[in-house]
C-alpha cells in the first residue's frame with residue numbers, strides 16, 4: 612500500500628487533514644483508532660471532557676484522543692466530503708466524493724456534536740462561514756440603503772428650509 616493520501620496541517624480551527632493526492636469517491640482514507648470503551652468508562656471519559664469519543668453504538672465507544680489517531684484531526688463540516696462508517700467495532704473515514712489534493716478532508720460529526728460541543732452559531736465550516744458572510748453582507752447593504760435614504764431625506768428637508776427662508780426674506 613502507498614502512504615496515506617493526506618497530511619495533518621493547519622486549518623481554520625487548529626489542525627486538519629488535507630489531501631496530498633487525489634482521493635477517489637468511496638475509498639477508505641483512515642481508520643479512527645483507539646481503545647474501545649463501554650458503559651461507565653465511556654461515560655466517565657465523556658464527563659472528563661474527552662472530545663474524541665466516537666460512539667459506535669449504544670454499547671461501544673472508541674476513545675480516539677491519542678495523538679497517534681490521526682483521524683481525530685479531521686474537522687467537522689456541515690457540507691462534508693467524507694463520512695465515517697463502521698465494520699463491526701472498527702470505524703473508518705471514507706471519501707463521499709472525489710477529493711482533490713490540497714482539499715481539507717472533513718466529515719459531519721452529527722447534530723448532537725454540532726449543537727452541544729461546537730455550538731450551531733460557532734461552526735467554522737465553509738458552508739456556515741459562507742452563510743454567515745452572506746447574512747452580514749445583506750445586513751451591510753440594508754444599513755447602507757437606510758443611510759442613503761436618511762441622507763436624501765435630510766437633504767430634501769434642508770432644501771425645503773432654504774426655500775422657505777428665501778420666501779420669507781423676499782416678503783420682508
Ligand SMILES: [Zn+2]
Pocket residue numbers: 688689690734735736737738739740
Ligand atoms: Zn457548519
